Amino acid sequence: MRVVINDQNIDYIFKRVRRSRSLRISIKRDGKITVTAPFFVSAKQGEKFLIHNGEWILEKLKQHKEKAAKSIFPSSxxxxxxxxxxxxxxxxxxxxxxxxxxxxxxxxxxxxxxxxxxxxxxxxxxxxxxxxxxxxxxxxxxxxxxxxxxxxxxxxxxxxxxxxxxxxxxxxxxxxxxxxxxx
Ligand SMILES: [Zn+2]
The missing domain is CATH 3.30.2010.10 (Metalloproteases ("zincins"), catalytic domain)
Structure with a gap:
């Protein structure tokens, strides 16, 4: 699914999980976003939740990008x-x-x-x-x-x-x- 936050297209996966009790957003290192929701939450509510946390998401995505750019060298x-x-x-x-x-x-x-x-x-x-x-x-x-x-x-x-x-x-x-x- 896709939302627009601050003129940026944000693609995400909306997933209902039986045991989940509240909405959750996870952002992987590669920028993949997943919204996990309890069964009683609609996709529309999930989208609203995502937009509500838009600033935080953009900031996280930026941080991931910066980290990726830095790792031109191995540094383990x-x-x-x-x-x-x-x-x-x-x-x-x-x-x-x-x-x-x-x-x-x-x-x-x-x-x-x-x-x-x-x-x-x-x-x-x-x-x-x-x-x-x-x-x-x-x-x-x-x-x-x-x-x-x-x-x-x-x-x-x-x-x-x-x-x-x-x-x-x-x-x-x-x-x-x-x-x-x-x-
Ligand atoms: Zn010097």
């Missing part, structure tokens, strides 16, 4: 364990390469499974990287490492920081933008 714990050492090799390789120029001293290099960040640099000089950088282009991975490496010298994102980054990654501006569009 299992995937992390499988690829952790590969990511560490990549990070170390890039650090060695870039440090021929910078010669910065760093402490530990750690690989983490993060959702919103690609890397970080602590006050103690520890460098952390997101294991998912193995799924990025070589250019982007190198930019991420250069970025964190430069924080060893400049802890902020001021002009001097970007000058420093530009010494090894002249195209940092475009790469930074690209990275913002990836999640």
């Amino acid at each position: 714990h299992k995937d992390f364990l499988i690829n952790k050492s590969r990511a560490l090799r990549l990070a170390r390789e890039k650090i060695s390469k870039l440090n021929v120029f910078y010669c910065f001293k760093h402490a530990k290099v750690t690989i983490k499974n993060m959702n919103t960040r690609w890397g970080s640099c602590s006050k103690q000089g520890n460098l952390n990287f997101n294991y998912k950088m193995i799924y990025l282009s070589d250019e982007l991975a190198e930019y991420i490492v250069a970025h964190e490496l430069c924080h060893l010298s400049e802890m902020n994102h001021g002009r001097n920081f970007w000058k420093l980054v530009a010494r090894t990654v002249p195209g940092w501006k475009i790469l930074r933008k690209q990275l913002k569009n990836i999640n």
Whole structure:
């Protein structure tokens, strides 16, 4: 069945269930909507109930879509364990390469499974990287490492920081933008 909520066509399944006592809406991850109703409830009443909860439904559908868009990369714990050492090799390789120029001293290099960040640099000089950088282009991975490496010298994102980054990654501006569009 179909209703229109805020100019959006919403398809759903109306299902009567013997043991059900009240109307219920369920939304699956793929966006499939089911209205479950007791036997005494008509399809029209089901539709009304759906429209009444329209805002909530649209919000849920939006959330599901956003989540789906984010999962371009696998990010399970299992995937992390499988690829952790590969990511560490990549990070170390890039650090060695870039440090021929910078010669910065760093402490530990750690690989983490993060959702919103690609890397970080602590006050103690520890460098952390997101294991998912193995799924990025070589250019982007190198930019991420250069970025964190430069924080060893400049802890902020001021002009001097970007000058420093530009010494090894002249195209940092475009790469930074690209990275913002990836999640
Ligand atoms: Zn930074």
